[in-house]
Amino acid sequence: xxxxxxxxxxxxxxxxxxxxxxxxxxxxxxxxxxxxxxxxxxxxxxxxxxxxxxxxxxxxxxxxxxxxxxxxxxxxxxxxxxxxxxxxxxxxxxxxxxxxxxxxxxxxxxxxxxxxxxxxxxxxxxxxxxxxxxxxxxxxxxxxxxxxxxxxxxxxxxxxxxxxxxxxxxxxxxxxxxxxxxxxxxxxxxxxxxxxxxxxxxxxxxxxxxxxxxxxxxxxxxxxxxxxxxxxxxxxxxxxxxxxxxxxxxxxxxxxxxxx
Amino acid sequence: xxxxxxxxxxxxxxxxxxxxxxxxxxxxxxxxxxxxxxxxxxxxxxxxxxxxxxxxxxxxxxxxxxxxxx
Numbered sequence: 001x002x003x004x005x006x007x008x009x010x011x012x013x014x015x016x017x018x019x020x021x022x023x024x025x026x027x028x029x030x031x032x033x034x035x036x037x038x039x040x041x042x043x044x045x046x047x048x049x050x051x052x053x054x055x056x057x058x059x060x061x062x063x064x065x066x067x068x069x070x071x072x073x074x075x076x077x078x079x080x081x082x083x084x085x086x087x088x089x090x091x092x093x094x095x096x097x098x099x100x101x102x103x104x105x106x107x108x109x110x111x112x113x114x115x116x117x118x119x120x121x122x123x124x125x126x127x128x129x130x131x132x133x134x135x136x137x138x139x140x141x142x143x144x145x146x147x148x149x150x151x152x153x154x155x156x157x158x159x160x161x162x163x164x165x166x167x168x169x170x171x172x173x174x175x176x177x178x179x180x181x182x183x184x185x186x187x188x189x190x191x192x193x194x195x196x197x198x199x200x201x202x203x204x205x206x207x208x209x210x211x212x213x214x215x216x217x218x219x220x221x222x223x224x225x226x227x228x229x230x231x232x233x234x235x236x237x238x239x240x241x242x243x244x245x246x247x248x249x250x251x252x253x254x255x256x257x258x259x260x
Numbered sequence: 261x262x263x264x265x266x267x268x269x270x271x272x273x274x275x276x277x278x279x280x281x282x283x284x285x286x287x288x289x290x291x292x293x294x295x296x297x298x299x300x301x302x303x304x305x306x307x308x309x310x311x312x313x314x315x316x317x318x319x320x321x322x323x324x325x326x327x328x329x330x
Binding site for chain 2: 081083227
């Protein structure tokens with residue numbers, strides 16, 4: 001009896017270990033230059049890449065925390081958090097070969113679906129260590145930028161931050177040649193939680209219509225605050241518009257310079 | 261028989277006395293009541309915010325994004 005119990009326990013622990021390897025969370029530090037004309041204006045945010053067997057999700061840590069608190073029993077404790085510049089969550093699904101990006105603009109929630117881009121990677125001989133893991137250099141171009149990436153063969157997961165994928169190992173570091181967007185991994189943890197695609201409340205929209213929406217909120221940023229059930233003084237909305245228009249003057253450097 | 265008659269009379273009287281009141285009105289009146297409070301934004305401003313028929317999550321998401329325009 002003891003023998004059988006041991007065999008069953010060994011079997012179960014093997015299954016658990018195997019499933020843990022499939023799921024991991026890579027945390028990246030993203031350094032970005034929001035104004036292409038001002039290299040001294042660099043900002044950083046932590047980004048989270050959660051990887052499951054065939055699906056992964058990528059979003060800013062601030063957005064992840066905000067969404068978690070808003071769903072909790074005490075949503076008003078959200079006020080202590082810093083706002084993220086990145087209002088999206090990107091799902092990559094290898095089974096469907098699709099990327100679904102969910103944009104959350106408070107009153108407007110949109111989903112854009114696209115095919116996972118087939119990046120043409122060149123793998124080079126150079127190696128270096130990141131987090132004490134051997135990494136190999138690779139280069140590619142995507143959406144108007146040339147990129148240098150360092151991937152880990154030891155972690156045979158073909159994924160990476162943002163929409164980057166297609167290498168034989170996890171992308172540990174990736175930056176464009178102008179250094180406007182640089183992701184570097186700062187932690188890797190095995191996860192037990194599955195990545196579940198959840199687009200409840202999001203409306204599918206074309207890239208063309210989404211661009212029109214972005215143009216509208218550039219003219220009047222407070223449109224995203226539309227809620228007939230909430231009343232605030234007009235001066236409060238005007239101040240929001242004024243400050244956001246001023247900030248937008250310096251935000252001219254998106255990660256994707258060219259859209260199909 | 262007398263008891264049965266009294267019971268029926270009570271049931272009818274109760275039913276007709278409430279017939280003129282729309283139960284939806286009572287519910288909506290209670291739920292849709294406008295509530296106001298002072299919201300302190302992160303740059304030292306204070307604003308009167310009123311809301312009705314929105315969840316605490318929606319309200320918190322709105323105030324977090326707006327933050328008095330800071």
